Amino acid sequence: MYQNPKNKIAFKIRKFISDIYRDSEIGYSILRPFYKLYELGLRIMPDEFIIKRSFKKHMGYDLNLDNPKTLNEKINWLKLNNRRPIQTILADKYKVREYVKNKIGDKYLIPLLFETKNVKDIVPENLPEANFIIKANHNSSGGLIVRDKSKVDWKKAQKRFKRLLRENHYYSTIEWQYKDIEPRIIVEQLLTHDDGSIPEDIKFHCFNGKVGFIMVDFDRFGELRTRNLYDSDWNLIPSNWGRPNGRNMEKPSNLDEMVKVAEKLAEDFAYIRVDLYLVKSQIYFGELTFYHASGFQAFYEMESDRKFGDMLDISALKNKSKK
Secondary structure (H helix, E strand, O other): OOOOHHHHHHHHHHHHHHHHHHHOHHHHHHHHHHHHHHHHHHHHOOHHHHHHHHHHHHHOOOOOOOOOOOHHHHHHHHHHHOOOHHHHHHOOOOOHHHHHHHHHOHHHOOOEEEEEOOHHHOOHHHOOOOOEEEEEOOOOOOOEEEOOHHHOOHHHHHHHHHHHHHOOOHHHHOOHHHOOOOOOEEEEEOOOOOOOOOOOEEEEEEEOOEEEEEEEEEOOOOOOOEEEEEOOOOOEEOOOEOOOOOOOOOOOOOHHHHHHHHHHHHOOOOEEEEEEEEEOOEEEEEEEEOOHHHHOOOEOOHHHHHHHHHHOOOHHHHHHHHO
16 A cells, blocks of 8 residues: 555645635635635646646655656646647536537436526525535536525525636646636536435546546545446456445446446547446436546555556557657
8 A cells, every 4th residue: 555644644634724715704815815826836837847746745756757657647647748629628517518418418418407607696596496516617626515405505605606716726736628617607406316315426437438447436425435446347446546445336237338428428538537427227427537636646556556557558649749
């Protein structure tokens, strides 16, 4: 297990500060000037320098961009060297819907209930009575789950999303695709199982257009998130990536269809993560992610990082970048 315990402590500290910044009016007022100063520093530093520094801090070893071997190294190589305009559209949780509709059909889309660029529109009158999620289209901040809108502090919710709309996810991650997304708020139907629980997040990591492995996240809005990795035939892979293993999940009866959907969406990219949900045998599209955890999430076992890295061939892109 090569995760550095110090990194876990640092992560908890960063999360604590982030929660104060996002959820506390006083915390936001105090920390905002420091955040803007930090962002200014990121703006003037070269992307490669920031990525190498962050990689060493999170992963515990130096990033080799000349000859990347591990999956995390290759993800970071792609962040710097494979920037295509289409990525800005596909990273936008609102605009990606049209792409998905054209690729695989709108039957896989989660119903969109509302969208706006103005936080003042986030009021009960514009929203259904219950069971929806409000989120920003331009970052990975999660969302506000609403099961009963009469119990929501709407002024607090507006403040929360006003802050989110000000942020540019690019400067903290150096993920280029987020830089020019036009921020907005979207409201989608909340997907749940019959017992009201949130469905598992089934993430298909696709290499050169084919599913390399499948990641299942359990209790993604809970206190203790767990994660399993499966191969494309749903055999459990003895590995941990960023989170401890969870309960075993039965092989979905329509796994073949899920794989086809994922590979259709992934066919034009060297590496992409396709997130799907399964509710009452219906497949729903979640999002497309170009750089899982920004390439800064350590495996518990170093050999897994190298093994999955071997599955991703970026040689054609490397040769193209040299021309």
